Amino acid sequence: MDRFLASVERRAFVAARMAVGNDDDALDIVQDAMMKLAEKYSEREPAEWPPLFQRILQSRIRDFYRRAKVRNRFRTWFGFGNTEEQNKSDPFDEIKDPGxxxxxxxxxxxxxxxxxxxxxxxxxxxxxxxxxxxxxxxxxxxxxxxxxxxxxxxxxxxxxxxxxxxxxxxxxxx
Amino acid sequence: MTKKDERILNDARAMLDRQSEELDDVVLARLRAARMRATEVADHRSDTGSWFGSAVGAGSSLALTKMMGGLVAASLVFAVAVTVWIANPVVPRNNLEDLEILAASESPEFYQDLDFYLWLETRATRAG
CATH class of the missing domain: 1.10.10.10 (Winged helix-like DNA-binding domain superfamily/Winged helix DNA-binding domain)
Structure with missing residues (x-):
């Protein structure tokens, strides 16, 4: 299990970060996916782990989006909805200066x-x-x-x- | 697939590969910690699973484990019920006699004095 997780952790993190946009949430998602795999499927054949892990990871990312959607809806209802949008910088500004x-x-x-x-x-x-x-x-x-x-x-x-x-x-x- | 598409895909792969190779130390340490925790959980589960597996001489899937748990619980309940029954064998031996008394036309006082009548009869027989 350790070897398998070590082989997928970097890619899983990059995929999660690409989806959620920040390191902390991406790390939480990857950690949850690892734990779920270990808890539920560790006794399965190692050949079954990659698709199972991928499925858990994608499902965690979907859950993150659902929670974010609900959070945003509440914010909108209570009248402080667009602060995140306003504070959000232009994605182009975040591109590192190549030097x-x-x-x-x-x-x-x-x-x-x-x-x-x-x-x-x-x-x-x-x-x-x-x-x-x-x-x-x-x-x-x-x-x-x-x-x-x-x-x-x-x-x-x-x-x-x-x-x-x-x-x-x-x-x-x- | 056009050349343009091919280029987009190759660039995307190169960019993502580079990102996964250039993760900073903090992220790598947190990933390692998460992996260790998950591995511990997996190891613990496999220990428990193998104990069950050797106990039944078969595989240790989750379904099998649950089935064995149910079987053990049912056996325990059965064993307790048998023990209690053996310790207190409730045999309603006097129930039929009681039923006869209730169904009879004599008054209850007659049955209360029955011992006296029996004693009287015995005395009369001896005297006779």
């Missing part, structure tokens, strides 16, 4: 990757999940559907919309 002393081509490549990161982070949650699982984790449509708890058709739709958004973003940045 003026670096060669121009490196700078361009880094900026492009940073821009892509912002674009992926800005995708709607389900599109982002489908994109990350298909592209980075290398899951096929069926496996992605199982991890996301939805149909294969939905996965195809989410993935195709994600690609469309990223294509559009790429055209805008050129």
């Amino acid at each position: 003026a002393r670096e060669p121009i081509e490196h700078l361009d490549a880094k900026q492009e990757l940073a821009s892509l990161e912002v674009a992926i982070a800005a995708l709607p949650q389900r599109q982002q999940q489908a994109f990350m699982l298909r592209t980075w984790d290398g899951l096929d449509v069926e496996q992605t559907a199982r991890a996301m708890g939805c149909s294969s058709g939905s996965v195809k739709t989410h993935y195709s919309r994600a690609m469309q958004a990223l294509r559009k973003r790429a055209e805008e940045t050129v």
Whole structure:
């Protein structure tokens, strides 16, 4: 179990951070997913762990979004709804300055990757999940559907919309 | 897949790979701590599971463990019931006699004095 978790923890953290936008919540999500796997499925065959872990992780990310939605609704009801939106800085401002002393081509490549990161982070949650699982984790449509708890058709739709958004973003940045 | 799509995908993979390789020490330490806690839980569960497994001579899945728990509980209840029954064997031996008395037409006083009549009869027989 230790070896398996060590092999997936970094990727799980990056995926969770991409989804929720900060380290603390991402760490909580990964920790919850690890605990759930250990508590419920440690006695299963190790070959079953990767899809189970992926499913738990994606479900935790969905729970985070649901809680955030409820929180925001309460904030709106009680009249202090838009403070978060107002305080939210422009995602482009958070892109690290690649450094003026670096060669121009490196700078361009880094900026492009940073821009892509912002674009992926800005995708709607389900599109982002489908994109990350298909592209980075290398899951096929069926496996992605199982991890996301939805149909294969939905996965195809989410993935195709994600690609469309990223294509559009790429055209805008050129 | 177009070349443009291929480039987007390759860039995305490269960016995500780089991010996972460049995590800071604090994050890595917290991930390690979370992993250790989860591993401890898994180890504890596998210890408990193997105990059950060896006890029944079969696999130690959750369903099997629950089934064994139910079986043990049912056996205990049965054992307690048998013990209590053996310690207090309630045999209603006098119930039929009571029923005869209740159904009879004689007054209850007759049965209260029955011993006296029996004694009187015995004396009369001896005297005779």
